[in-house]
Amino acid sequence: DGGITQSPKYLFRKEGQNVTLSCEQNLNHDAMYWYRQDPGQGLRLIYYSQIVNDFQKGDIAEGYSVSREKKESFPLTVTSAQKNPTAFYLCASSVWGKMDEQFFGPGTRLTVL
Amino acid sequence: DAKTTQPPSMDCAEGRAANLPCNHSTISGNEYVYWYRQIHSQGPQYIIHGLKNNETNEMASLIITEDRKSSTLILPHATLRDTAVYYCIVRTLTGTASKLTFGTGTRLQVTL
Numbered sequence: 001d002g003g004i005t006q007s008p009k010y011l012f013r014k015e016g017q018n019v020t021l022s023c024e025q026n027l028n029h030d031a032m033y034w035y036r037q038d039p040g041q042g043l044r045l046i047y048y049s050q051i052v053n054d055f056q057k058g059d060i061a062e063g064y065s066v067s068r069e070k071k072e073s074f075p076l077t078v079t080s081a082q083k084n085p086t087a088f089y090l091c092a093s094s095v096w097g098k099m100d101e102q103f104f105g106p107g108t109r110l111t112v113l
Numbered sequence: 114d115a116k117t118t119q120p121p122s123m124d125c126a127e128g129r130a131a132n133l134p135c136n137h138s139t140i141s142g143n144e145y146v147y148w149y150r151q152i153h154s155q156g157p158q159y160i161i162h163g164l165k166n167n168e169t170n171e172m173a174s175l176i177i178t179e180d181r182k183s184s185t186l187i188l189p190h191a192t193l194r195d196t197a198v199y200y201c202i203v204r205t206l207t208g209t210a211s212k213l214t215f216g217t218g219t220r221l222q223v224t225l
Contacts, residue, residue: 042216042218043157090156092156101162102157102159104156104157107155
């Protein structure tokens with residue numbers, strides 16, 4: 001079945017450690033996105049990528065980094081520079097030409113202790 | 114992108130139609146209205162979008178007023194599984210990857 005997978009579903013890390021969240025899609029989508037959601041809030045865009053080896057900052061990119069070496073994969077690294085990393089992280093993808101019909105993964109809930 | 118205003122919460126009895134309003138009074142001519150929903154602790158799910166004509170798909174109907182300053186998402190026969198936060202988003206369809214700005218949405222509670 002086609003879809004977007006994020007792993008793990010729950011992740012715990014100590015303060016000061018970098019952590020990488022996985023996002024994989026087998027939908028053959030060109031564009032991929034990372035969002036952050038805090039309790040009771042809407043989603044905020046961290047980074048997005050239109051094609052392989054290219055990505056752009058979203059609204060809240062500080063303290064995060066991404067790579068897009070393969071079309072299927074768009075991992076997000078939460079660095080120690082991110083002041084409030086505890087959140088629900090969502091990855092999405094979309095088809096070129098239908099960029100606004102984004103399909104979302106199940107999310108990863110990151111807790112930094 | 115134009116700003117949207119939605120009520121924070123709504124209730125609907127199971128089997129009845131759920132009508133979720135959205136105001137977007139500053140919408141411009143080339144901006145589309147999108148609806149997504151997010152069931153608790155899951156990723157958002159695309160529902161429907163439209164420009165000025167009413168739209169219908171297997172999930173819902175979208176009614177856009179003639180002046181395009183507001184719209185209504187209609188779930189014709191709400192079920193308990195439709196309980197979710199519904200987001201109304203207005204943005205330009207550029208054909209390239211760009212952000213969707215999600216507000217706080219409307220929390221729809223479907224009850225027996």
